[in-house]
Amino acid sequence: MTDNYENTLQRICKHLERIADPGAIIRADTNLVDEFALDSVKILDLIMEIEDEFDISIPLNLMADVQLVSDLARMIERIESEK
Amino acid sequence: MNLFDKFTTFIADKEPLLAIKPEIFGTPIEKMYSPTEASIGGRRILLAGTNNYLGLTFAPECLAAAHQAIDEEGTGTTGSRMANGNYTGHRELEREFAEFYGCKHAVVFSTGYQANLGTISGLAGAADVLLIDAHCHASIYDGCRLSGAEIIRFRHNDTTDLEKRLRRLGDRTGSTLVIVEGIYSMLGDQAPLSAMVEVKKSYGAYMLIDEAHSLGVLGKTGQGLVEAAGVTNNVDFITGTFSKSLGSIGGYCVSNHRELDIMRYLSRPYIFTASPSPSNIASARAALRLLKDGEHLRKRLWENANRLYSCMQEQGYRLGPQVGPVISAQLETTEQALALWTALIERGIYVNLIFPPAAPHDKPLVRCSLSAAHTPEQIEYLCSTFTDLASLARPLSQ
Numbered sequence: 512m513t514d515n516y517e518n519t520l521q522r523i524c525k526h527l528e529r530i531a532d533p534g535a536i537i538r539a540d541t542n543l544v545d546e547f548a549l550d551s552v553k554i555l556d557l558i559m560e561i562e563d564e565f566d567i568s569i570p571l572n573l574m575a576d577v578q579l580v581s582d583l584a585r586m587i588e589r590i591e592s593e594k
Numbered sequence: 595m596n597l598f599d600k601f602t603t604f605i606a607d608k609e610p611l612l613a614i615k616p617e618i619f620g621t622p623i624e625k626m627y628s629p630t631e632a633s634i635g636g637r638r639i640l641l642a643g644t645n646n647y648l649g650l651t652f653a654p655e656c657l658a659a660a661h662q663a664i665d666e667e668g669t670g671t672t673g674s675r676m677a678n679g680n681y682t683g684h685r686e687l688e689r690e691f692a693e694f695y696g697c698k699h700a701v702v703f704s705t706g707y708q709a710n711l712g713t714i715s716g717l718a719g720a721a722d723v724l725l726i727d728a729h730c731h732a733s734i735y736d737g738c739r740l741s742g743a744e745i746i747r748f749r750h751n752d753t754t755d756l757e758k759r760l761r762r763l764g765d766r767t768g769s770t771l772v773i774v775e776g777i778y779s780m781l782g783d784q785a786p787l788s789a790m791v792e793v794k795k796s797y798g799a800y801m802l803i804d805e806a807h808s809l810g811v812l813g814k815t816g817q818g819l820v821e822a823a824g825v826t827n828n829v830d831f832i833t834g835t836f837s838k839s840l841g842s843i844g845g846y847c848v849s850n851h852r853e854l855d856i857m858r859y860l861s862r863p864y865i866f867t868a869s870p871s872p873s874n875i876a877s878a879r880a881a882l883r884l885l886k887d888g889e890h891l892r893k894r895l896w897e898n899a900n901r902l903y904s905c906m907q908e909q910g911y912r913l914g915p916q917v918g919p920v921i922s923a924q925l926e927t928t929e930q931a932l933a934l935w936t937a938l939i940e941r942g943i944y945v946n947l948i949f950p951p952a953a954p955h956d957k958p959l960v961r962c963s964l965s966a967a968h969t970p971e972q973i974e975y976l977c978s979t980f981t982d983l984a985s986l987a988r989p990l991s992q
Contacts, residue, residue, distance in 0.1 A: 552951045555728070559749060568762050571738075571745040 520584045526561050527580065539581040567591060618935060618947050628652060629967040634944060640972055642962045643945040645838035647919050648810050648891045649967025650884055656841060656877040663876035670871045676858070679869030687879050694886065695817060695826060697848040699855050704870050706806055706835025707733040708863040709845025713802065713833055714773070715740035716861030723770040725759055725799070727751065727785070729778045729954055734804060750954070753789045760797040767797040774801070776808030776819035780954055780961070782920030784808070787823040795828065802831040810839025810885045811919055816892065839885055842878040844870040891966040895919055898964045898973050905977040909984040922961040926990050931958035934986045941979050
């Protein structure tokens with residue numbers, strides 16, 4: 512994994528920790544669907560904050576492919592590389 | 595995994611709610627007495643949760659037009675607009691809608707849901723971008739999905755966020771459709787339309803506004819928010835429904851873009867469904883005439899809305915940010931919302947009960963929607979009842 516990927520992962524985890532249960536540890540293999548109920552409005556609003564962090568927009572269509580925190584990190588990397 | 599597993603999960607989750615009488619979802623209405631009163635659970639109930647903004651469902655002109663259409667054209671068209679279901683009434687209503695908005699083109703759909711589904715999926719394709727307000731209605735989300743276009747949400751009513759997302763699109767803004775609503779159905783607030791129109795123009799994007807809840811409610815002639823904001827000619831596509839202020843069922847889209855007419859051949863929700871029945875079209879046409887001349891109805895509707903909104907606000911209900919005929923009280927928990935809804939029904943008042951994710955901010959809503967047909971006495975009864983029940987809506991920490 513690249514430094515850039517690790518950095519993206521860390522930045523995402525920082526946001527996710529804000530809505531996770533106190534004490535919960537967010538890692539690359541944390542399942543967003545099980546942990547946060549990905550289809551809820553709450554997580555979609557959180558995604559907006561993550562979008563601002565990276566100055567990108569993540570199309571809703573792509574969110575269906577995101578299960579794990581690592582999926583989200585890879586998708587953000589891909590969108591950033593296409594900028 | 596079994597096909598029905600998701601139903602088991604749903605029932606386990608919702609069983610206590612589904613057991614409540616009268617039913618909170620799909621409340622059985624036994625008889626209608628007027629636009630504002632019905633029999634529910636064997637009792638006469640004041641309806642404060644309909645979308646009958648102008649109270650036209652029993653207007654003599656609309657009833658007569660519907661009766662005549664049934665007598666002359668039958669109960670249904672039995673076919674699509676594209677085949678055998680394209681009657682004079684459908685085409686005349688399109689002409690009347692185009693004239694009403696001062697637009698060149700109009701298309702009539704079978705429902706308001708299909709107006710959004712058909713327009714959005716007909717206009718946008720895989721190479722396009724749909725930039726939608728986060729609070730948009732399910733029909734808009736579904737239309738976006740059906741289109742196959744890239745879907746991006748922006749923060750509700752946030753012009754700065756809209757601008758930011760247009761900027762991020764770079765040279766793709768020319769194939770971007772921004773979608774907003776005149777009045778948002780959950781909290782009753784309005785889009786900051788003038789500012790948003792300026793932003794979309796500056797990026798060369800297109801805009802669609804859904805006036806479902808604002809047709810007949812806003813603007814001097816009732817066009818909706820486009821008229822109230824003075825931007826009718828600067829919005830590319832205007833959709834709406836016949837099932838609220840017009841008291842019928844069906845939907846429309848108007849535009850000055852010629853492509854709207856061509857879209858008929860590309861829009862699956864337009865092509866692959868039966869056209870609205872003659873009586874629905876006839877009553878919608880009669881209602882549209884009343885709506886245009888309905889300044890007195892809008893005045894009464896807004897008097898009713900101002901009175902109830904200010905009363906509930908004084909009593910400490912947490913309401914949407916803007917006064918309007920949709921007045922939603924936000925509760926903290928399902929139990930709190932249920933207690934308020936049940937107490938209202940016991941006192942002879944029906945309102946809507948809405949849970950997340952349909953309700954924003956992860957909080958349940960008790961939603962009133964008012965009508966010009968509500969009498970001052972009915973509004974006062976609503977005010978006194980909400981005053982009596984205010985303690986049920988207090989934040990749990992108090």
